Amino acid sequence: MLRTSPTVVEIDLSALRSNFLELRQKIKPSLSILAVVKSDAYGHKASLVAPVLQEAGVDLFGVGTVDEGIRLREAGIKKPILILMGPLEAGPELLFEYHLTPVVENLEVARSLNKVAEKKGQKLSVHLKVDTGMTRLGVPCREWDSFWNDFKKLNFLQCEGILSHLAEAGDLDYTDFQRKNFQSVLQALAKSGDLPRWRHLANSVEAIEGAGEDRVNHPSNLVRLGLVLYGAYPIPRLKTKISLKPVLSLKTKIISLKKVPTGTSISYNRTFKAGRESLIGVLPLGYADGYTRILSNKASVLVHGKRAPVVGTICMDLCMVDLTEAGTVSVGDEVVVIGQQGSDEIRADELAAWAGTISYEIFCSLSPRLRSVTRINSPK
Ligand SMILES: *Cc1c(COP(=O)(O)O)cnc(C)c1O
Numbered sequence: 001m002l003r004t005s006p007t008v009v010e011i012d013l014s015a016l017r018s019n020f021l022e023l024r025q026k027i028k029p030s031l032s033i034l035a036v037v038k039s040d041a042y043g044h045k046a047s048l049v050a051p052v053l054q055e056a057g058v059d060l061f062g063v064g065t066v067d068e069g070i071r072l073r074e075a076g077i078k079k080p081i082l083i084l085m086g087p088l089e090a091g092p093e094l095l096f097e098y099h100l101t102p103v104v105e106n107l108e109v110a111r112s113l114n115k116v117a118e119k120k121g122q123k124l125s126v127h128l129k130v131d132t133g134m135t136r137l138g139v140p141c142r143e144w145d146s147f148w149n150d151f152k153k154l155n156f157l158q159c160e161g162i163l164s165h166l167a168e169a170g171d172l173d174y175t176d177f178q179r180k181n182f183q184s185v186l187q188a189l190a191k192s193g194d195l196p197r198w199r200h201l202a203n204s205v206e207a208i209e210g211a212g213e214d215r216v217n218h219p220s221n222l223v224r225l226g227l228v229l230y231g232a233y234p235i236p237r238l239k240t241k242i243s244l245k246p247v248l249s250l251k252t253k254i255i256s257l258k259k260v261p262t263g264t265s266i267s268y269n270r271t272f273k274a275g276r277e278s279l280i281g282v283l284p285l286g287y288a289d290g291y292t293r294i295l296s297n298k299a300s301v302l303v304h305g306k307r308a309p310v311v312g313t314i315c316m317d318l319c320m321v322d323l324t325e326a327g328t329v330s331v332g333d334e335v336v337v338i339g340q341q342g343s344d345e346i347r348a349d350e351l352a353a354w355a356g357t358i359s360y361e362i363f364c365s366l367s368p369r370l371r372s373v374t375r376i377n378s379p380k
Helices: 013-026 038-043 046-056 066-074 093-097 107-120 141-151 172-191 204-209 236-240 348-355 359-365
Strands: 008-012 032-036 060-063 081-083 100-104 124-131 157-163 198-200 222-225 248-253 256-260 278-283 300-303 306-311 319-322 334-341 344-346 371-375
Touching: 008 013, 013 032, 013 046, 013 204, 013 371, 038 046, 038 066, 038 359, 046 060, 046 066, 060 066, 066 081, 066 093, 066 100, 093 100, 093 107, 100 107, 100 157, 107 124, 107 141, 107 157, 124 141, 124 172, 141 172, 157 172, 198 222, 204 222, 204 236, 278 334, 300 344, 334 348, 348 359
Parallel strands: 008 371, 032 060, 032 222, 060 081, 081 100, 100 124, 124 157, 157 198
Antiparallel strands: 008 248, 248 334, 256 278, 278 319, 300 306, 300 334, 306 319, 334 344
C-alpha cells in the first residue's frame, strides 16, 4: 500500500530488545516469559515486534484471536502461541493447521474442541483458564473440581497449562486473594498428580513486583508480559523498580503555517480563540489516526524540542498547534507527538493522562492506516 502522509509510527526495535533483556534479568530464571502481542502488539506491529522478541529469548507468545496467531506464524514465529480468547468463531481447524494453543474457559468450549480433535484423530493442547476474581473469562474457582472431573474425560484434549488473570494493580490485598484462589486450584491438581506443564497468573505488574519475593507454595513457572515490553508503565510506582525505554514514537511534520491576528478562532466550533497575534501550524494528524478528539486544547507536541499546545478541535485528518513560541519554524519541520525530541519527551502515559485514559488505549487506538518505520539503534 502506498502511504504518502508524513505522519509515521516509529518502532525502535533496539529499545524493545533492551526492555526484554532488562525484564529477563529482573524476573527469576525459573519463570519463563510469554510475550503478550495481542491487538497488533499493543499497536506496535506484531509482525515487527514478535520476531525480535523470539530472537531475544521469549518462550511463548500470546495473542487475542486465531487470526492474530496466524499472522504471527506467517511472520516466522515458531514458539508456542496461546490464543487468549480461545478459538471464538474462527474455526478450530485453524488451530491444528497453524499449531495454535487455545485458552479454554468452560466445558462447552472444551467439549466442542474435543470433538473436532477426535474427528481429526489428533490431540490438541490447551491451557485452561480459572476465574479467580476478574469475573471475565474462566471457570469460577468454586466450580473447578467438577469442571476438572469432566475435563479429564475428554481424551483428545491435553491440558498443557493453567492460568488466571489479575484484576488489580492498586489493591494488593485483592491480588493476594486471587493468588490464593489460584494456588488452591494448583494444589488440587498437584495432589492428583495433574499439575500441567505451564502455570501462569502474573501480568506485567505482578511479574515485576513479585520478582524479589519468595512466593511460597506458588508454583507458577510462567509470566505474561505486555505493556512493559513496549517500554511503558502500567502504574507509576513501577518506575522506581525498573527502567524501560519507550519503543513507539509518533511523528509528523508541519504541512501549513499561518499568522493570525488576536481574536481569531481556530477549527470547528471555535473552541479556541487566539489571545494574541499567533503562529498556527497545521499537522496531518487527526482522530482518524487515533489522536482522539478529547485531546483538543489539552495535548502538546514537540517542535524544535519545545512544547507547542494543540489548539482548537482536533479534526478527522488534521489538527492545529500554536507555534507562536516555537522560534523559527517552517513547513516540513518535524513534530513529535509521542516520543523524544531535544531534551524533552512526551510519553504515552502523559498523553493518556491528558485524554483521561491509559497508555494501553493510546497505543491500541493508533490507526493501522499510519505508516510504520523501524529504527534499530536507540538515540542517545
Ligand atoms: C493483556 C493481557 C496480559 C498483559 O497485561 P499487561 O498489563 O500488559 O502486562 C496478560 N494476560 C492476559 C490474559 C491479557 O489479556
